[in-house]
Amino acid sequence: MKKDTHPDYHFITVQLTDGSSFQTRSTWGKEGDTLALDIDPTSHPAWTGGTRQLDTGGRVAQFNKRFGGLTLKKG
Numbered sequence: 001m002k003k004d005t006h007p008d009y010h011f012i013t014v015q016l017t018d019g020s021s022f023q024t025r026s027t028w029g030k031e032g033d034t035l036a037l038d039i040d041p042t043s044h045p046a047w048t049g050g051t052r053q054l055d056t057g058g059r060v061a062q063f064n065k066r067f068g069g070l071t072l073k074k075g
Contacts, residue, residue, distance in 0.1 A: 016040045 007027040015021045015036045028035060041047040057065070 017043050 010031040012026045013034045
């Protein structure tokens, strides 16, 4: 390996949102730093199986919501 081309790989502490922490090796920060996570596997819906708050309903539901009150009157 070439010298001085790779980042320093050292131990850091990762602090989860529930207060628990663990030690791992990383190139982030300096030796002994603490990385506080805002989103982690104990609270994020991607890991907990929670629902998404994005698009509710399909294209037809969106159309009916927008134009559902319109009627065509004959006569």
